[in-house]
């Protein structure tokens with residue numbers, strides 16, 4: 001039996017952490033769909049055509065740790081504007097959502113475009129300042145040189161690009177449960193997400 005959980009929200013809101021914890025809790029498979037766009041962005045930075053890169057993605061490239069740099073995130077949000085790139089990634093994501101045993105997909109358009117019939121939908125958000133602060137600390141821990149101002153500017157630029165684009169813009173699905181993690185610990189955010197999904201499972 002399949003059970004799809006769609007988790008959307010802006011950059012650095014805690015989606016990834018919540019998604020991994022939710023998947024582990026329910027024993028579901030997890031797909032970080034941002035990695036698909038990052039892999040395409042990374043290929044473009046190396047001179048490949050964006051649409052070709054999207055049509056020829058392989059699972060191995062998603063393991064590349066270089067996909068998790070701010071430079072690649074920026075490239076990802078630019079290729080994410082291209083309708084042909086988005087179209088090339090749809091089938092893979094939909095098949096993943098409907099795999100037997102349950103699936104959690106996190107991204108920007110999972111509850112609205114990829115999986116509008118998901119059994120549970122969450123929209124995880126936090127203020128831009130809180131998200132920038134979290135991302136800044138995470139980058140520092142990984143030894144990536146940057147400043148809080150720079151990270152905040154990046155977060156705002158990426159939010160604007162993701163929310164204002166014509167194709168699959170970032171917005172909560174009408175039936176999504178919204179979770180603002182600004183004043184929550186990770187444990188509180190995860191517990192809130194699990195409770196919201198349990199409610200859908202029970203109903």
Ligand code: C5P
Nearest residue numbers: 011033034035037076077080107108109
């Ligand atoms: O989630 P992450 O920060 O890794 O995503 C990188 C970029 O990929 C986002 O800023 C967004 O532009 C794009 N993306 C998207 N749709 C998704 C997931 C990510 O457009 N489902």
